[in-house]
Amino acid sequence: MIRLHHCHETRSMRVLWLLNELGVDYGLQVHPFDKTLRSADYLALNPAGRVPALEMNGDIIWESGAIIEVLCETFQDTGLGRLPGDIExxxxxxxxxxxxxxxxxxxxxxxxxxxxxxxxxxxxxxxxxxxxxxxxxxxxxxxxxxxxxxxxxxxxxxxxxxxxxxxxxxxxxxxxxxxxxxxxxxxxxxxxxxxxxxxxxxLPPEGADRLYAQQFYPAWEMA
Missing domain, CATH: 1.20.1050.10 (Glutathione S-transferase Yfyf (Class Pi); Chain A, domain 2)
Structure with missing residues (x-):
């Protein structure tokens, strides 16, 4: 069983994308991007109070790079990783x-x-x-x-x-x-x-709360 804890338009999106590419079954828990990530329940999953957190086969993995490595090693036949010994x-x-x-x-x-x-x-x-x-x-x-x-x-x-x-x-x-x-x-x-x-x-589904209200934020202007 795989379960991803996710906030729209954050680093957890890269793990969600990878899970989709892998074609594996997973559950998705979408959290608001707010102080609820600092709750005791969520801190038990990711002590930094951030997304992603991935529950997989009884283990909890956090940090998107680590999750990507573990998933690619677990599902080697997809060819999305490059294992030790590979030239790349x-x-x-x-x-x-x-x-x-x-x-x-x-x-x-x-x-x-x-x-x-x-x-x-x-x-x-x-x-x-x-x-x-x-x-x-x-x-x-x-x-x-x-x-x-x-x-x-x-x-x-x-x-x-x-x-x-x-x-x-x-x-x-x-x-x-x-x-x-x-x-x-x-x-x-x-x-x-x-x-x-x-x-x-x-991508965030239609009507979902998004992190970015604008497509582009010019650096030289006050938001």
Missing amino acids: RADWLVWLHFAETISQHSAALTQQHVMLYEDTMRSPIVMQLEAKRVQKCFGAIEGRLSTPVENRDYLLTSGFSAVDIAVGQAVYMARHFATFEGFPQVAEWYERITDRPAFQAA
């Missing part, structure tokens, strides 16, 4: 954890634009710096996708994998604060991976 194992791990590099900048921008409730609390300087850091991350992805190898449609030469899910979901959040202007390979890759039915199924 190191690259797979690098890109899996690079997703968190992107996400930390998006989290800072989300706090500035979305979570702080008065303009006096916000810092245009922080907004600008973090948006530039997101663009640096886009540049790293652009460089990877521009590597002159045959069929570089995904982050790994061998094809689509869980790292496209992890990084793709991080970019889903980051694109609320930085555009793909100047990053044509990123734009094409992002369109390619988000056209997948498993991604579409991980």
